[in-house]
Amino acid sequence: MPVVSTPAPATTTRAKRVRNIRSLHRGDLVEVRSGKKVYYSGEVRDTAPGLGTIWIRTDEDGTRTSVSVEDYTIWKNPS
Numbered sequence: 001m002p003v004v005s006t007p008a009p010a011t012t013t014r015a016k017r018v019r020n021i022r023s024l025h026r027g028d029l030v031e032v033r034s035g036k037k038v039y040y041s042g043e044v045r046d047t048a049p050g051l052g053t054i055w056i057r058t059d060e061d062g063t064r065t066s067v068s069v070e071d072y073t074i075w076k077n078p079s
Contacts, residue, residue, distance in 0.1 A: 015075040022049045029077040030056060032067050039072065040065055 015031055018024060024044050032040040042056040045064060052069045067074070 015077045018074040018076050020049075021047050021052070021054055021069055021074065024054060024074070024076065030054075031075040031077065032056070032072045033075060034072050040067065041077075 018030070024030070024047050026044055026046065028044040030042065030044055031038050040056060040058050041060075042058040042065070044054055045057050046055040048054070053066055054069070054074065055064055055066050057063070058065055
């Protein structure tokens with residue numbers, strides 16, 4: 001079960017919404033959100049733009065998780 005947290009208010013967070021996952025690269029730090037809740041955060045390990053899927057290594061426990069952009073929004077944190 002994903003860990004749910006609320007992101008910092010928009011005035012303090014510098015994460016930017018990713019509209020096209022082709023712009024993501026291995027090692028990018030991302031948050032996976034639905035609405036205003038953060039379900040996962042971690043490092044991009046792989047992308048499959050044709051499938052609308054990314055794989056991340058989560059910060060919480062280091063597990064590899066696949067994420068569909070149809071189910072969540074992706075937010076890239078500054079490096």
